[in-house]
Amino acid sequence: MxxxxxxxxxxxxxxxxxxxxxxxxxxxxxxxxxxxxxxxxQPKAANRDASDLPDSYDGTRPIPSHFAKRFMHSPRxxxxxxxxxxxxxxxxxxxxxxxxxxxxxxxxxxxxxxxNEEREAFAKSDAMFHMGITxxxxxxxxxxxxxxxIRLQSVPKLAELDIxxxxxxxxxxxxxxxxxxxxxxxxxxxVLFYTTHNCPVYCRHCTRKRKVSDPTSMADKEQxxxxxxxxxxxxxxxxxxxxxxxxxxxxxxxxxYILGRLRAIPHVEIFRMGTRNLxxxxxxxxxxxxxxxxxxQPVFVNTHFNHPKECTAEALxxxxxxxxxxxxxxxxxxxxxxxxxxxxxVKELNHRLLxxxxxxxxxxxxxxxxxxxxxxxxxxVGLDIIEHLRGHTSGLAIPTYVIDAPGGGGKIPLQPQYVQxxxxxxxxxxxxxxDTYKYVEP
Ligand code: SF4
Numbered sequence: 001m002x003x004x005x006x007x008x009x010x011x012x013x014x015x016x017x018x019x020x021x022x023x024x025x026x027x028x029x030x031x032x033x034x035x036x037x038x039x040x041x042q043p044k045a046a047n048r049d050a051s052d053l054p055d056s057y058d059g060t061r062p063i064p065s066h067f068a069k070r071f072m073h074s075p076r077x078x079x080x081x082x083x084x085x086x087x088x089x090x091x092x093x094x095x096x097x098x099x100x101x102x103x104x105x106x107x108x109x110x111x112x113x114x115x116n117e118e119r120e121a122f123a124k125s126d127a128m129f130h131m132g133i134t135x136x137x138x139x140x141x142x143x144x145x146x147x148x149x150i151r152l153q154s155v156p157k158l159a160e161l162d163i164x165x166x167x168x169x170x171x172x173x174x175x176x177x178x179x180x181x182x183x184x185x186x187x188x189x190x191v192l193f194y195t196t197h198n199c200p201v202y203c204r205h206c207t208r209k210r211k212v213s214d215p216t217s218m219a220d221k222e223q224x225x226x227x228x229x230x231x232x233x234x235x236x237x238x239x240x241x242x243x244x245x246x247x248x249x250x251x252x253x254x255x256x257y258i259l260g261r262l263r264a265i266p267h268v269e270i271f272r273m274g275t276r277n278l279x280x281x282x283x284x285x286x287x288x289x290x291x292x293x294x295x296x297q298p299v300f301v302n303t304h305f306n307h308p309k310e311c312t313a314e315a316l317x318x319x320x321x322x323x324x325x326x327x328x329x330x331x332x333x334x335x336x337x338x339x340x341x342x343x344x345x346v347k348e349l350n351h352r353l354l355x356x357x358x359x360x361x362x363x364x365x366x367x368x369x370x371x372x373x374x375x376x377x378x379x380x381v382g383l384d385i386i387e388h389l390r391g392h393t394s395g396l397a398i399p400t401y402v403i404d405a406p407g408g409g410g411k412i413p414l415q416p417q418y419v420q421x422x423x424x425x426x427x428x429x430x431x432x433x434x435d436t437y438k439y440v441e442p
Contacts, residue, residue, distance in 0.1 A: 026433075032344060039345070048073040050313035053320075062320040067355055071313045074139045082110035091136075094284040098200060102133040108155070112143045121156035129209045129371075131156060132202045137280045140309060149307040149339040154201050159374035167370040169210050173408025182219050182227040186408060190239035193227055195219050195258060198249035201280035203304075205336055205375045207367050212245050219244075228261050231268065238269040241302075248277040248284050252292050259296040272300040278329075279303060279310050282318035290325040301329045302361065306340050311352040323357040330361030333399065335382050336375045337366075343388035350389070350397040360399040365414075368406050379403070379414065387416045391432025 032039045050071035053062045063071065076086055090096045102108050105122035122131060133154045142148035146155075170176075177186040184192040196219055197212055206212050219227075231237050240262055247255060262268050277284040278301075293299050301322055305311060322329055331353050333340065340346055350360040363385065366376045382401045389398045402411040420428040425441040 030344060032348065047075065047077075048313070050316055053313055053317050056320065056324050062316060063355060068313075070352060070355070071311060071316045073313045074136050076135070076139050078139045078143065079111055079135055086135075092283050094281055094286070097134045097136055097281055097283055100135050101200065102135075102138055103131060105131070105155075108133075108138070111138060112141060112151075112155075114155075115146050117158055118146060118155050121158045121160060124158070125156045125160050125371075129160070129204075129206070129212075130202055132200065134200045134281050136283065136314065137201050140312070147338055149309060152338055153203055153205065153306065153336070156204060157374065160204065160371040162373060163370050164373050166368055167373065168368045168406060169370055171207060171368040171406055172404055173406075174208075177408060180226050180230045182223045183230050185230075185234070185237075186410070188236055190241065191231060191234075191237050192241045192243055193231070194244055195224065195242060195247045196245040196249050198244065199246040199280070200249065200277060200284070203276070205334060205366060205369075205372045207369045208245075209369055209371065224258065228258070231262065232265050235267045238267055240268055240271040241274060242271050243274040246275050246277055247273055248275045248281075248289075252286075252289050256292050256295075259293075259299075263296050270298050270300060271296075272302055274302050274304075274332075276304045278315055278318050278322075279305050282312070282314040285318035285321050287321065290321040293322070293327060294325045297326045299327050301327045302332050303329060303358065304334070305331050305349060305353060305358070306333050306336060307345065308349045308352050311349070311356060316356050319356040319358055329356075329358045331358050331399070332362045332364060333360070334364045334375075335366055335377055335385075335401075337377045339375075341377045341381050343385045346385050347389060347393060347397070350399070351393070354394075354397055360397055362411070363399050363401045365401070365403040367404055383414060383416050386414075387432075390416070 050063055050068040050073075051065055055061055076091055080086055105114060105119050108114050125131075131154070137150065137154060140150045141154075142151065145151070174184045174192065177184050179185055182194045184194075186192075194211075197214055199206075199212060202212065231240060242258070242262075247258075250258075259271065262271055305315075319329055331350075333346070333349070335341060340349065346363070353360055363382060365379060365382055366372060386398070386401050401414050403414060404411050418429055418431075420430055420436065422428060427439045427441070429437050429439060431437065
């Protein structure tokens with residue numbers, strides 16, 4: 001619209017704007033630091049943004065054009081310098097991405113300046129927990145900085161070899177609540193259903209390191225049938241968390257079969273798919289896959305974005321397909337030292353997620369799995385993040401901060417202290433600005 005156009009009411013836009021009072025904001029706008037690597041959201045040399053994403057099937061744009069610049073495509077030309085040209089069809093093909101995964105440290109040499117520490121860490125850790133990185137995710141790495149948040153999450157570090165006395169092999173006590181292989185049944189009305197040990201990227205902070213990436217822990221057909229029979233028999237189960245590894249590592253046909261079997265069970269009301277493919281292999285969400293999920297609604301998808309750099313045009317497109325197919329998407333961020341241990345990073349991440357139609361759901365305190373102590377922050381860091389979100393941004397952008405209690409105690413929510421004191425009927429509370437208020441019960 002130009003300034004000369006006349007709005008309803010016979011006035012120009014400028015005339016309307018002059019009538020808007022110039023009241024200062026009560027919040028504190030913040031600038032993101034430009035010199036800190038953790039805040040450099042886009043990979044160096046990324047040069048295409050989300051403006052070129054295709055429309056949805058009904059002609060709707062995936063995102064308003066003025067937000068497109070916040071979602072850059074993964075810069076595949078970083079890999080082309082080493083591999084030669086990569087055509088669109090290959091890059092968008094999730095099976096190609098799976099086949100071309102980086103499994104050995106020397107495969108990364110042509111695209112990263114691999115440090116001696118990374119080389120040594122790979123040699124010493126690969127037998128326990130493999131490395132696996134899709135070309136898409138590798139292209140997001142900073143080739144020069146070993147502390148790049150993408151690199152920290154996917155390339156081994158020597159600190160993984162440190163096992164503290166407080167570390168646990170099965171930090172959430174999932175095996176002890178396993179009535180049949182592949183099912184954890186801890187809460188009365190819901191179960192966790194393991195469908196595969198595979199993931200496109202093996203996250204260095206994985207809580208299920210003990211089985212993920214290990215082919216001997218694979219869920220075979222017999223185990224899947226046994227798990228389905230268990231759910232069928234237990235009429236109290238109304239919610240099934242389909243997990244792994246990453247269930248999207250299975251083929252559409254296999255998932256369609258599993259979801260179809262679950263949907264046919266009258267007492268199963270919802271299922272949730274726990275997947276990090278939206279972050280590490282968004283090409284996996286094809287139109288056919290989204291169409292298949294549509295048949296099985298209501299489907300909830302819980303994903304695991306940890307840093308704004310992961311919110312790319314490709315990830316946006318994958319979330320758009322799932323949301324258009326009717327899925328409700330939530331994000332479960334894990335609080336990781338050096339990756340997202342700053343409220344400004346989390347705030348930016350959550351704002352981007354909302355633009356992607358993903359609701360920030362949980363922030364997990366990094367658990368006590370073995371070999372991930374270098375990722376753990378003090379609990380005060382998580383509380384500080386919530387303190388800087390609550391009241392300072394939309395409630396929709398504020399997840400629940402939890403500690404998943406070691407040994408299987410379940411999720412325990414943590415909040416900054418907003419209750420200053422209370423007696424029988426009176427509560428003295430403080431708000432996000434520190435102002436005190438009194439609430440009196442009837
Ligand atoms: S995607 Fe999930 S299960 Fe797989 S390695 Fe990462 S954290 Fe572990």
